[in-house]
Amino acid sequence: MKLFCDKIGLKDGRGKFMQQERAKVKPSTKKEIKEIKALFLKHYPNSVTELTYNNLYELLISVILSAQCTDKRVNIITPALFKAYPDSISLANASLDEVKSYISTCSFFNNKAKNLIKMAQSVVENYGNKIPLERDELVKLAGVGQKTANVVMIEYTGANLMAVDTHVYRVAHRLGLSNAKTAIKCEDELSLKFKTDLHLLHQAMVLFGRYQCKAIKPECESCFMSKHCKSTQTFKV
Numbered sequence: 001m002k003l004f005c006d007k008i009g010l011k012d013g014r015g016k017f018m019q020q021e022r023a024k025v026k027p028s029t030k031k032e033i034k035e036i037k038a039l040f041l042k043h044y045p046n047s048v049t050e051l052t053y054n055n056l057y058e059l060l061i062s063v064i065l066s067a068q069c070t071d072k073r074v075n076i077i078t079p080a081l082f083k084a085y086p087d088s089i090s091l092a093n094a095s096l097d098e099v100k101s102y103i104s105t106c107s108f109f110n111n112k113a114k115n116l117i118k119m120a121q122s123v124v125e126n127y128g129n130k131i132p133l134e135r136d137e138l139v140k141l142a143g144v145g146q147k148t149a150n151v152v153m154i155e156y157t158g159a160n161l162m163a164v165d166t167h168v169y170r171v172a173h174r175l176g177l178s179n180a181k182t183a184i185k186c187e188d189e190l191s192l193k194f195k196t197d198l199h200l201l202h203q204a205m206v207l208f209g210r211y212q213c214k215a216i217k218p219e220c221e222s223c224f225m226s227k228h229c230k231s232t233q234t235f236k237v
């Protein structure tokens with residue numbers, strides 16, 4: 001079997017920038033979308049995040065840290081961080097240098113440390129020390145963009161939302177579910193096409209992209225989705 005690597009337009013988990021594949025893939029038909037959805041739900045019926053957390057505070061911090069960083073790395077970092085700062089109040093009063101020292105092996109740790117403290121200060125000052133469980137409020141917190149807010153809502157509440165990370169983006173393009181050039185546009189397209197069970201489909205596409213439909217050397221020979229794959233012709237050897 002040939003070793004394949006296609007090109008997409010988001011940073012991968014290790015921060016390498018992958019260029020977008022020039023050739024657009026053929027869009028999936030309505031029938032194919034239905035079948036793809038059914039296959040994802042069948043193969044990943046109850047998937048959850050691989051981030052380790054015990055409560056909403058820990059989940060939010062883990063998701064913020066996971067931007068451009070692997071879940072594995074975040075899970076190594078967070079136990080000591082949560083021990084030092086077990087709640088928003090302790091984190092709101094933390095010294096920037098100390099927070100940096102706990103997350104220094106995480107990508108963009110300087111900015112992330114600043115954002116974590118600002119986020120905690122805002123939770124304490126503006127939300128009565130209670131992290132808001134609404135997407136429109138979550139995005140007002142430092143370090144929380146639409147994707148982060150959606151992932152928190154998906155994981156913690158099972159909200160019918162899609163979130164597009166590098167894995168979801170790659171899989172969506174390879175299966176002809178999206179030709180979007182941005183994650184937000186891709187999120188809109190997937191939401192429109194799948195309509196329901198978006199939280200399960202998000203988790204399924206993350207795991208499928210992480211372990212099967214990998215950026216480099218996807219495991220095509222054992223792929224349950226190969227019938228619907230539109231990208232094998234566009235791979236660069």
Ligand code: SF4
Binds near residue numbers: 223224
């Ligand atoms: S056959 Fe499967 S693993 Fe290979 S690129 Fe297509 S969807 Fe990904």
